[in-house]
Amino acid sequence: MSDASTELARRRNNLDAIRLGGALMVVLGHSYVLSGKPVAPPVIFDVPIHTLGVFVFFIISGYLITKSWLRRPQWKSYLAARTLRIFPALIVAVLLSVFVLGPVFTVIDLHAYFTDPNTWLYLRNLFLQPVFGLSGVFTTVPYPNVVNGSLWTLPIEFSCYLFVPLMMLVPRRARVPVVVVFGLACVAAVFFATPAQNVFGFYLLVTAAEPWVFFAGGMLCALLLERHLFRLDAALLGLFALTVVEAVRPSLGHVVMWVVLPYAVLALGLASSPIIRRASRFGDFSYGMYIYAFPVQQMVFATIGVRSLTVNLVIVVAVTAALSVASWHLIEAPALKLKTRFESTVPARGRRRASSSPKTLVSSDIVD
Template sequence: MAASTPLPAPDGVPAAGVPATAPVTATAHRSNNLDALRLVGALAVIFGHAYHIVGRPFENPVVAGYPVQTLGVVIFFSISGYLITASWSRTRNPVSYFAARSLRIFPALAVVVLVCMFVVGPLVTVLTTGQYFDAPNFWSYLGNIILRPQYELPGVWADQPYPNAVNGSLWTLPAEFFCYLLVPLVFLVPKVLRIPVIALLLAWSVWYSMTPPLESAIIWHSRISDNALMWAFFAAGAILRLLAERGLRFRTDVAVGLLAVHLVFAATLPQHTAKVAWLFLPYVVLTVGLASTPYVRRASRFGDLSYGLYLWAFPVQQLVIDLWGVQRMSVNLVVVTAITALLALASWHVVEHPSLKLKDRVVRRFTRPRPQPAPAAGTPVEEPAARS
C-alpha cells in the first residue's frame, strides 16, 4: 500500500497494560484488545484522510514513518493476516470460510455504495437528475460492490479541495479479499513449506510495492503496487499466526524493542521504511491486540464499529465539506467522527450484526470441528478468531 494511503487521484485511479516481560496471549473469545485496536486503526484513517479532504495534504501527520492513515491500514492488515490464517487453520472448509468472509465484507459495503449512488449523489450532483442517472459512470459505480473500485459519481464533488472522490477508502477491500483467496491455497502445500511460501510472497510484495505508481500494473481497477505494500503486512501476520501455532508467545518486552528499532530506522532512513516495517510493526500490533487490558478489551460492548467507521468516513468527510465548507481541523474532525460513529452504529446493528448471525449459522452448518489435542495443564487458550 506507497508512502501514504492511496487516495484516488482526480482521474479516478487510486493513486499496554501488561507486565514488561509477560508472555501475551488472549485467554478467551473477545477478551483481548483487538476490537479496540481496530477502532484506533479506523480513527487513524479518518484523521489522516481529513488533511487531504480539506486541501492540506502536506500537513498530514507522520507516525512511525508512515502517514497516520497508512498506519491505520497497517494495523488492519496485520490483524487480518493473523486472524484469517487462524480461521482457515481451524475449519479448512471452503464453504463456511468464504461465507464468513463474504458476509463480513459485502452486506455493509453494498449499503454504503447504494446510499452514495441513490441518496447522496442525487442530492449533491451539479447535474440534472436525468443527466446524473444517464451518465455511464453512474451504473459502473456498482462495481464497488464486487470490489472493482470506482471513485467518481457523475457531477459529484468535482470542485471540492479533493475532487471527484466519493469514497477513497474502498481501494483496500480488493487487496484484503485477494488475501482471503490466497490463504487456502497456501495451505495446500506441506506444513513444513507454508512459512517459506508465505515468506516468498511477502518478499515479492515488498519488492513490487516499490514500483512507481505510473509503472504499476492495474488489475480489476486496483493498482497492484498499492495493494502489495499491505499484502506484506497481511503475510507477516499470517506467519506470526503459524509460528504461534508452533509455540510463539507475544512478549511485550520484545515488542517494545522492535518498536524502538523501527522508530530509529524510520527517523534515520525514512525512504526505506516501507521495505522493513513488516519486520517490526505486525509483531507490535499483535502483541498489543492479543493482550487483555481492563476496559480496553470491552471496546466493542456497543458493537464492532471499526468496519462501519472505515466504510462511511470518507463520503461523510466530503459531504461535510460540501454542506459547511472547510472548517478548522478540530471542528471538522469532531463533526465527521460524530456523524460517522452514528452511521457505523446503525450499520452494525442493522446490517453487520444480522449478517454475522447468518455467518454463524452457515459456519455451524458446514463446519465439522477438527479434532484438537487436549492442551497441557497451564497452557493459555488461544483467541478463536474474534470476528475474523
C-alpha cells in the first residue's frame, strides 16, 4: 500500500471536495447558531444546513469504511487505520484548547484555571467522551461556555468504525439483512428514544441514532451497488422527488431523505469532475476544518464581537483553513503513513488481491 500522498494522487472522484463542502456547511450553520442573533440557519430538506453537513460525513464514511473492510478484512490494520485517522489531530486540538486557548481566553487567573477540576475534565475528549467547556472560557460570547461543540460526533463516528467489522463477520448473504436491521433499529430510535436513554454509558441514544441511520445508508450502498450504478441523473431525480415530497407531505419528507440522500451524496462524490476533484490535490482538509472551526468561531466572537455574518464567516473560514492545512501536513498525513507498519502484517495473498484491481475505489484507507 502506498503512502498518503501517493494514495491521494490516485483518487479520481469528488469525495474529498464533497466532504470539504460538508465541513463548510457545518461552519455556515454554526455561524448563525453561535452569533446569538434571532436568525435561523439555512434549511435544506427541512434540516438545518450544519446538521445536513454532518449527515454527509456519515454517509461517505459508511460507504468508504465498508469498502475498506471488504478490501482488507484484517482487524489489526483496520483498527490502526481508523485510530490513526481520528486521534492524532484530535489529541492536538484538545491539547491546544486546554493549554493555549484556555489560558488566553479564561476570565479567571491561571492558577485558578489550572487547579479547577473542570479544566482537566476537558481531557476526556481524548477518550471520545465529549466535554464542551473549560473553566472561565467564553463566558461572555452569545453561545457561552462551549469551546468545541463539534466534538459530539466523534464518539458516534468511532462507534460506527466498530460496527462495520462486527456486522461483516456474518456470512456474506446475511450482511445486507444485518445492516438493514441495524438501520431500522436506528430509525426506531429516532422516533422513540428519549433523552434519558444513553449509549456507551455517557451518550444520548436520541442524538446518535440519526447519524447511524445515514451511516447504515452508506453501508448498504457499498454492499448493494457497484460503482457504475451511481448515476448523477438518478441522483437528481431522487432529490427532485424528495423536494416534492417535502412540499406535499412534509411528515414523510424525512423518511424519504433517509433513502434518497445516501445515494445522491455518493453519486455526486463518486463522479469524476475535473474541477471539483482538484480539491484533493493538496490534501484532505475536511477533518481539520471540522474540529477547529467551532473554537475559532468562538474566539472570533470573543475578540471582535458579533459583526455581520459575512465578516465573521470570512475571518473564521480563513483562520480555520490555515489550521486545517497545517493539521493535514504536520499531523494527519504523517500519522497516516504509519499505517504501513500494520499493513505489512497482512498475508501476501491479501496484498496481491488488493493490488490486482487498481481501478477499484481507492478512497479512504487514508481519509477515514
